[in-house]
Amino acid sequence: MKSPYSIPIRMRRLRRTDGIRSMLQETHLRAASLIAPIFVKDGLKEPEPVASMPEVYRYNPEQLIDHCRSLRDVGIQAVALFPCNPPELKDPFGSAALDSQGLIARAVGLLKKALPEMTIIVDVALDPFTSHGHDGVLKEDGMDVDNDRTVHVLAQMARMLADAGADWVAPSDMMDGRVAAIREVLDQNGHTEVSILSYSAKFNSAYYGPFRDAVGSQSAAGKNYLNKATYQLQPSNPREALRDALLDETEGADMLMVKPAGPYLDIITRLRERSDRPIAAYQVSGEYAQIHAAAMQGWLDLKRTRDESLMAIARSGADMILTYFAGNVAAELAKGSQISG
Ligand code: PBG
Secondary structure (H helix, E strand, O other), rough: OOOOOOOOOHHHHHHHHHHHHHHHOOOOOOHHHHEEEEEOOOOOOOOEEEOOOOOOEEEHHHHHHHHHHHHHOOOOEEEEEEOOOOOOHHHOOOOOHHHHOOHHHHHHHHHHHOHHHHHHHEOOOOOOOOOOOOOEEOOOOOEEEOOHHHHHHHHHHHHHHHHHHOOOOEEEOOOOOOOHHHHHHHHOOOOOOEEEOOOOOOOOOOHHHHHHHHHHHHHHHHHOOOOOOOOEOOOOOOHHHHHHHHHHHHHOEEEEEOOHHHHHHHHHHHHHHHOOEEEEEEHHHHHHHHHHHHHHOOOOOOHHHHHHHHHHHHOOOOOOEEEOHHHHHHHHHHHHOOOOO
């Protein structure tokens, strides 16, 4: 039928078929850009499910190797390890964080041997080790985290993890000055090739809830709300977030991270414009859990919502995405499925 209207520019011409849409797709997910966060725990017979994170498990160091092999087989290049420690290992100082025979050090050693080509990222923060669940040691009055004493411990922790074989250390604590201190200690101890992936704009977010269950930092804090507002960023403050991230760049961070990802796409985009460093975005536990929870109710389509959430993060300008969906998405990409969001 001849149109009664003159519409010379018609956007729908470029959306007509699957083939055309696929050719014109502007943003792509690649397995090599996805980083799998993994929880590690000693003494497990079988991998242990994390209650608030469907399809996510805690692995003992041997099971971790098998899991990482299967990730490697679908193209995942990097994993980020998080320890889940029993309460008896925790104290107010997070002392076990410096144990060179501790869980993460052992896991890193085994993994490096089994899969030398895998990039191993380890978190540098004290929350899995402290009896109060905070990311650092507390001041005398117990009311707040002591910045400089914490930085001192974190730098030693980074060195110990680098000794164990970590490729990238990832300070996730948001203390002031830790990137410079870690760089200095690494360099003084022969670890000039170990990179720093700094959690440089990490917000004081409610979306970390399931993670705190997974590593047990919430149960360490007991019934008290674990308030990290004196070190993590206010969700309302984009300018402060950019300042903090750019400060990490001047202190020598090799890569910058924004966390959470989905609720902070504006920060990723603005940081992308201000920095030439690679940018990682962390789709955190709560972002993962909410998609699964709605899918379990039949309210959202799991795969489509997952793909759209990841596409949004990639589109915002992130080079790398830490996501609990990494393994599944990479497996689908390896089979040749299109991930288009
Ligand atoms: C703490 C840390 C947190 C996460 C990674 N490292 C949570 C927190 O600040 O309590 C969150 C990751 C997630 O929610 O998936 N050092």
